[in-house]
Amino acid sequence: MASTDPFDPVSVHVAARSQRRSWSRLVRLVRSSLALVRVSGRRHFSALVCLQVAAAAALAFQVLAVQSLLSAVLAAEEGATVDAAIGPILLLAGLTATTAVLGVCQSQLQRVLGELVARTMWGRVLRVATGVDLYHFETPAFYDHLERVQTHAVGRPYQVTQGLLAMAGATVASIGLGVALASISPLLLVLVAAGGVPVLLTSRRESRLEFGFSVQQTAVLRERTYLALVQTGRDEAKEVRAFGLGDWLRSRFDDSYERYLGALRRHAARRTVLALVGQLGSAAILAGTLLVLVRLVSQGSIGVAEAGAAVVAMRLLAGQVQSLFRGMQVIFESGLFLDDLDRFLELGRSFVDQSRGVEAPVSFGTIRVDDVRFSYPGSSVEALRGISLELHAGEIVAVVGENGSGKTTLAKLLAGLYRPASGRITWDGSHIDDFRPGSLRERISVTFQDFVRYAFSGAENIAVGRVEEAASDDRVRRAAHVAGADDVLEALPHGYDTLLSRLFSGGVDLSGGQWQRVALARSFFRDAPLMILDEPSAALDPRAEHALFSSLRDVLDGRTALFISHRFSTVRGADRIVVMDAGTVVEEGTHSELMAAGGLYADLYRLQSDTDVGGDAASS
Known part of the structure; x- marks a missing residue:
């Protein structure tokens, strides 16, 4: 059965093969690319067109200058003055210099326009990457598609424009050269034009090969990139050295690179053979055309000066005809990548549709989770199996359970980052699917266990909690104080303005516990009615952890909090404790109630208490 996943390589190949070369497709590609280029750099593109036309005209006039020069040389040979x-001579020299200057100007303008187009395309791609459902990031096929778009498709729209400019310039030049050549011999014009047909026929196959190679090698390139990052990343550097992984990782990197190079050699050989066939065909036709020219000269149909000019015109025209067909090849080849890009951007259009909906309420009385089920892509096991629970305004609810019980997955669904496969999540009876996703997330603050350590200043690391609002110094400092990060940041060389990364000059790094306080400050800065804290004290020392949870109720100031913790000592003060196991809620109640029930919570609590006591005794 054929794959229905639009990111699947088989689906991509089928879609590419279904695209036929036609004038309507050519027009569509040109129109969409021109629209993009005009949006990115209208003036630069207009200037390039003018330069292209001027260069083509200068090329055509060179033929006439050559003919005049040859006539003057022949006349001088017969005794006429060299004046x-x-x-x-001056005309030919001037045209040659003009062509060279125009070429330099074109090159620099193309460089600038290429960056302008790339910036526009990066903006669109990054908007999709940061806006699509988190669900997509659970599939390798999505990463492969993203890699192809980043590597190939971002620059392809401009390549289409370059191909179009080449076609336009070649067309103008061909017309001028064709007129000059036709004035000498129309037959020569027809033969030279036929010389581009072999290139046109082989270029189609080359385009298919190039796109197929890109699709096949995407996963290999991603693996190679990952292996390079592991060997150069700061976070991985400690373990790479501690376990002596350098040689082993380099060996895997070399093996991955060698697989790619082997495929590249085969691909390059196939393209070379096709290009050779096309060029040999064109060369054969050109040779036949020159034989025809010699025959015309021998018959006295054209003179020596006209023959010399014809040779120049034929050589230039043959090059322009091939440029015309190469431009078409670039457009069609890039079109395959642009179709791939369109499939990726379609995710963004879906995201725009998801932006519709009513605004989520600024507060709530009850959040209810009813029989929610969820599984990750490619997994046959449900991460959540019929979860049901309630959160009431102002409550502190703790979620505990062993690893893999579904705690973090539940947090992601409550935060609106995933959609349930079935069941409902409601705010005061209103289904969250009816809310505009952005407005729902604005009402929720999430601190994940694997929070991001941004290479920004301390103040910015906190203020990213709500970037849509201006961040005053007082508000940033207040959030830092609540999270216990104020002393840490104030002690840095530039206080809150210190860069928290050694990636850039002047930056410093923090300890794990210090970073966790900054992440908590980010969550408090967001000031949302629902706070979700996933292992908020995992990197804190016991004293800091005790201080955090002792003041948590005062800090929340009436907000609702759901916090996940594997340390049972931190959850005793929660209003309710929800115990999860294998994707289900198995117990719920206060600490005293759950201990009295003697269930899973009581077993895990005693086990952890015994471990802690044993550890303390051993340490003593």
Whole structure:
């Protein structure tokens, strides 16, 4: 059965093969690319078109200058004055210099325009990457698609424009050269034009090969990139050295690179053979055309000066005809990548549709989870199996359970980052699917266990909690104080303005516990009615952990909090404790009630208490 996943390589190949070369497809590709280029750099593109036309005209006039020069040389050979050659010489020199200057100007303009187009495309791609459902990031096929878009498709729209400019320039130049050549011999014009047909026929196959190679090698390139990052990343550097992984990782990197190079050699050989066939065909036709020219000269149909000019015109025109067909090849080849890009951007259009909906309420009385089920892509095991629970305004609810019980997955669904496969999550009876996703997330603050350590200043690391609002110094400091991060940040070389990363000059790094306080400050800065804290004290020392949970109720100031913790000593003061096991809620109640029930919570609590006591005794 054919794959229905639009990111699947088989689906991509099928879609590519279904695209046929046609004038309507050519027009569509040109129109969409021109629209993009005009949005990115209208003036630069207009200037390039003018330069292209001027260069093509200068090329055509060179043929006439060559013919005039040859006529003057032949006349001088018969005794005429050489003064007649001065004009053609100056004209040919001037046209040659003009063509060179125009080429330099074109090159620099193309460089700037290429960056302008790339910036526009990066903006669109990054908007999709930061806006699509988190669900997509659980599938390798999505990463492969993203890699292809980043590697190939971002620059392809401009390549289409370059191909179009090449076609336009070649067309103008071909018309001028064709007129000059036709004035000498129309037959020569027809033969030279036919010389581009072999290139046109082989270029289609080359385009298919290039796109197929890109799709096949995407996963290999991602693996190689990952292996390079592991060997150069700061976070991985400690373990790489501690376990002596350097040689082993380099060996895997080399093996991955060698697989790619082997495939590249085969791909390059196939493209070379096709290009050779096309060029040999064109060369054969050109050779036949020159034989025809020699025959015309021998028959006296054209003179020596006209023949010399014809040779120049034929050589230039053959190059322009091939440029015309190469431009078409670039457009069609890039079109395959652009179709791939469109499939990726379609995710963004879906995201725009998801932005519709009513605004989520600024507060709530009850959040209810009813029989919610969820599984990750490619997994046959449900991460959540019929979860049901309630959160009431102002409550502190703790979620505990062993690893893999579904605690973090539940947090992600409550935060609106995933959608349940079935069941409902409601705010005061209103289904969260009816809310505009952005407005729902604005009402929720989440601190994950694997929070991001941004290479920004301390103040910015806190203020990213709500970037849509201006961050005053007082508000940032207040959030830091609540999280216990104020003393840490104030002690840095530049206080809150110190860069928290050694990636850039002047930056410093924090300890794990200090970073966790900054992440908590980020969550408090968001000031949302629902706070979700996933292992908020995992990196804190016992004293800091005790201080955090002792003041948590005062800090929340009436907000609702759901916090996940594997340390049972931190959850005793919660209003309710929810115990999860294998994706289900197995117990719920206060600490005293659950201990009295003697169930899973009581077993895990005693086990952890015994371990802690044993550890303390051993330490003593």
